[in-house]
Amino acid sequence: MATSDLDQLVMMGFDKERSEMALKKSGGLADAIDWLDTNSSKTLEELKAEEAAAAEAKAAQAADEAKSLVCNECGKKFRGTAQAEFHATKSGHTDFSESTEEVAPLTEEERQAKLAQLREKLAAKRAVQAEQDKIDQKRNEQINRKKTKETEDLKEQLRMKEQIKEAEKKKREKQAEIDAKKRIQAKIAADKEERRLKAEREKAARAGTAPPVAAQPPPAPAPAAARPASEYKETRLRLQTSGGNIMKTFPVDTTLFEVAAAVGEEIGRDVESFAQNFPRKVFGQEFFGESLKDLKLVPSASLIVK
Structure with a gap:
């Protein structure tokens, strides 16, 4: 039967209790012998007193070891560094210290309650975000509608300008055609008169009489003078709205405010201003107290309703 280290130490004459302490301290026969010699x-x-003191010191050291972290700004405790760092990121707190107090793990009931609380917070956050998304979407739609309306208004203005330019071009072409016809007719008449005079001169020469004198052309009729604006009693307005054009006739003393009221009743909204393309001018509410005659909108005018 093999002899144990304790038996060998006892056989060597060492006290059994001392030998047990030596083996416990050293862990081997040779080291145990050295420990027994030293002590x-x-x-x-x-x-025994030294052993008890060492055990107490070890226990005190274990008790002094940090088992958790505490946020000194709000008092919350955390099991580890990762949780403390997450709290610092979320709250902006920076003052932390170590604590020997161990954070007890959550019970199943506490864990379920914590999860339920987190779910409620998440649901509330999602609801707020959804409401904000609706507001943002509505605002974006309003912006897009405004941009679309402004674009359409600009296109309409450009279209009107092109129409006016085209009308003026056709008018010039028509006038040029009329002038050309007049010149041709005048040339034909002049040639005809020249031939007639030539024939009469030849006839007079053969007869030995005086040649005929060329007749002076009748003077061109003077153009009719345009009527001054003061002679007009009414003015005709072409009012361009988003729903189409409105043609109305007003007395020249009608104020622009009265025109705005009449148009507003017809289109179902308040009129903020009028715009005129040629010449380019905007009649805001500061002009609403003036008459159509004072604003030189006589005998007719084309206005864009804003």
């Missing part, structure tokens, strides 16, 4: 001058009671 041979100490009594058993002294060795």
Whole structure:
């Protein structure tokens, strides 16, 4: 039967209790012998007292070790560094310290309650975000509608300008055609008169009489003078709205405010201003107290309703 280290130490003459302490301290026969030699001058009671003191010191050291982290700004405790860092990121707190107090793990009920609380917070956050998304979407739609309306208004203005330019071009072409016809007719008449005079001169020469004198062309009729604006009693307005054009006739003393009221009743909204393309001018509400005659909108005018 194999002999244990304790038996060998006892056989060597060492006290059994001292031998047990030596083996516990060293873990091997040779080291145990060295420990017994080193502590041979100490009594058993002294060795036990030292062992008890060492155990107490170890326990105190274990008690002093940090088992958690505490946020000194809000008092929350965390099991580890990762949780403390997450809290610092979320709250902006920076003052943390170590604590020997261990954070007890959550019970199943506490864990379920915590999860339920987190779900409620998440649902509330999603609801707020959904409401904000609706507001943002509505605002974006309003912006897009405004941009679309402004674009359509600009296109309409450009279209009107093109129509006016085209009308003026056709008018010039028609006038040029009329002038050309007049010149041709005048040339034909002049040639005809020249031939007639030539024939009469030849006839007079043969007859020995005086040649005929060329007749002076009748003077061109003077153009009719345009009527001054003061002679007009009414003016005709072409009012362009988003729903189409409105043709109305007003007395020249009608104020622009009265025109706006009449148009507003017809289109179902308040009129903020009028715009005129040629000449380019905007009649805001500061002009609403003036008459159509004072605004030189006589005998007719074309206005864009804003």
